[in-house]
Amino acid sequence: MAEKITSREADYSQWYIDIITQAQLADYAPVKGCMVIRPRGYAIWEMMQRTLDDLFKREGVENCYFPTLIPYSFLQKESDHVEGFSPEVLTVTHSGGKELEEPLALRPTSETIIWHTFKKWVQSHRDLPLLINQWANVFRAEMRPRLFLRTVEFLWQEGHTAHAHATEAHNFAKRMIEVYREFVEETLAIPVIVGVKSESEKFPGAVHTFSIEAMMQDKKALQAGTSHDLGEKFGHAFEVQFQNHLGELSPVYASSWGVSTRLMGALIMTHSDDKGLVLPPKLAPTQVVIVPIFKASNKETVLHAAQLIASELKQQGLRVILDDKEGYTPGWKFAQWELVGVPVRIELGERDINSGTLIVSRRDSGIKDTIQRESVGTIVRDLLVDIQSNLFLLAKRRMDENTQEILDHDALIHYFEQDGGFALANWCGDALCEQQVKQQLKVTIRNLPFHLNEEVQGISGTCVVCGEQAKHRAIWAKSY
Ligand SMILES: [Zn+2]
Structure with missing residues (x-):
């Protein structure tokens, strides 16, 4: 472990x-x-x-x-x-x-x-x-x-x-x-x-x-x-x-x-989260892992069923691994595949085979579902698309929620002292104002976003540092 x-x-x-x-x-x-x-x-x-x-x-x-x-x-x-x-x-x-x-x-x-x-x-x-x-x-x-x-x-x-x-x-x-x-x-x-x-x-x-x-x-x-x-x-x-x-x-x-x-x-x-890596499906070297749950007595039946699912998914162009290693518990395997960020996990045991079902879990939300065996291809493909867009939406929401319009210098100081994210604030264009904020707060202008600097008439408002007429809208933040 x-x-x-x-x-x-x-x-x-x-x-x-x-x-x-x-x-x-x-x-x-x-x-x-x-x-x-x-x-x-x-x-x-x-x-x-x-x-x-x-x-x-x-x-x-x-x-x-x-x-x-x-x-x-x-x-x-x-x-x-x-x-x-x-x-x-x-x-x-x-x-x-x-x-x-x-x-x-x-x-x-x-x-x-x-x-x-x-x-x-x-x-x-x-x-x-x-x-x-x-x-x-x-x-x-x-x-x-x-x-x-x-x-x-x-x-x-x-x-x-x-x-x-x-x-x-x-x-x-x-x-x-x-x-x-x-x-x-x-x-x-x-x-x-x-x-x-x-x-x-x-x-x-x-x-x-x-x-x-x-x-x-x-x-x-x-x-x-x-x-x-x-x-x-x-x-x-x-x-x-x-x-x-x-x-x-x-x-x-x-x-x-x-x-x-x-x-x-x-x-x-x-x-990623506290369990390990989380990968968007388009980039995951392995998109689906199949973990068969078997004992000596039903090993052949379960592995055979798992192999059929693996080849069906591979035929659809998905990147699949069948984890048939012996000597590890299913729980240990689940944790390992979560750690390396495989987006979708399929589990199946003898009981699932008899009832014509499978258990499918998604790495991003941890949600588990029992699905019909015959629709595994469609469901897994849809799930991968959904995980890809869900990851983007979560990250987008985090960025939007942690971006705030800041109007003056005191508010800027307060925002970053309170562990702020991105500050959207006006700037006069003077490097001295930029330098002052950098020294004071370890915050830099990340860029002047295209979509906020397109006004033909110029930017209205004043520089968040010096109070002079602003020329640009800028994103300010601490950075890597
Ligand atoms: Zn200024």
């Missing part, structure tokens, strides 16, 4: 670690800040990869691969980029026992090496747009590592595009944040707020950074994905130009966008 999972109420951070280690998603590695992703965790990451990869291809993006090692000088070619990343870069100084003339960076992100290469690939307007993605590992120094959320080496995808026009790059960056929203909401069942980052929170070297922000069960925000309009900065830094229709040299505009294994953290912290 697994050790007891710390309850969320007792210690939320320990609960998170307990879920990861006991559900065998990941493990600590010998090097501080690194992690081992175990098969159960990697299977979920693979499900994410498959779905996302299809979405990228739908958008016309092709996969490729660039090396991990980047000449350090590349990072220095774009000034904002080097300033933002240099504190986080890991460098290689020796090769084959000899000191290198120029140190190499373990990529913290790949804009520089990719734009260095784009110079060779882009010459004429016919070469544009260029839409690529790579599935890769990246490295960033991490002072306070946490499994999946902040690790020195992590897995991600990074998309990079090159365009002939500034608006095209801008629109593509916006398009990709919408693709991330679609993926995170529909597959991970995590509701998000889509918007643009403030100047101080944007990606080093970006003109605009767009983000999707989710609320975890402790009401903190988690940035689940970002997309950047990079303007002409990288094209300029790496001297990429193209010949336009008139034969003149024109600048090339860029976007980049990424999501990482951090999404695993978001997934765990959004849906």
Whole structure:
């Protein structure tokens, strides 16, 4: 039997670690800040990869691969980029026992090496747009590592595009944040707020950074994905130009966008409970577990009936496991499958077989039902759809209930002192106001949501910090 999972109420951070280690998603590695992703965790990451990869291809993006090692000088070619990343870069100084003339960076992100290469690939307007993605590992120094959320080496995808026009790059960056929203909401069942980052929170070297922000069960925000309009900065830094229709040299505009294994953290912290992992059916490597309840005398009959159900469900495209291990009680098995988050469990014993029924339980609500054997296929499929939407609705309700409009500075302080979630408040646009709140309350502007900043006439009302005329509506929160 697994050790007891710390309850969320007792210690939320320990609960998170307990879920990861006991559900065998990941493990600590010998090097501080690194992690081992175990098969159960990697299977979920693979499900994410498959779905996302299809979405990228739908958008016309092709996969490729660039090396991990980047000449350090590349990072220095774009000034904002080097300033933002240099504190986080890991460098290689020796090769084959000899000191290198120029140190190499373990990529913290790949804009520089990719734009260095784009110079060779882009010459004429016919070469544009260029839409690529790579599935890769990246490295960033991490002072306070946490499994999946902040690790020195992590897995991600990074998309990079090159365009002939500034608006095209801008629109593509916006398009990709919408693709991330679609993926995170529909597959991970995590509701998000889509918007643009403030100047101080944007990606080093970006003109605009767009983000999707989710609320975890402790009401903190988690940035689940970002997309950047990079303007002409990288094209300029790496001297990429193209010949336009008139034969003149024109600048090339860029976007980049990424999501990482951090999404695993978001997934765990959004849906799981004190019994273990809860997975949305679309992402669950195993969607249905069948636990036959037998003794030596009726083993053959019960297992045979269970096998028929398993193959019927598999034929319908469902991912099914038949747990026919011996030497464990049904109760022990139930707890194990709950721990690893299988959405639907079917139990059957001899009595069920005789009455033509089965017991079906759902992991999200714990509700058990006796159903007719002959309708198992339809019922389980409907149940999986229902669990997927129920998880989204629960998370959405939690986010809505913990988002509050805040009008002035005192109310903002009070809200966060009282363990508030998301504050929706006006902002003048001045970084000093943002900085003041960050220092005072450890609260940052998560983003300026698109849907709240569309008024053509501008925003009415005053800044929640300084009381001057507001320019934006912002979501403020503590974050991971
Ligand atoms: Zn202000």
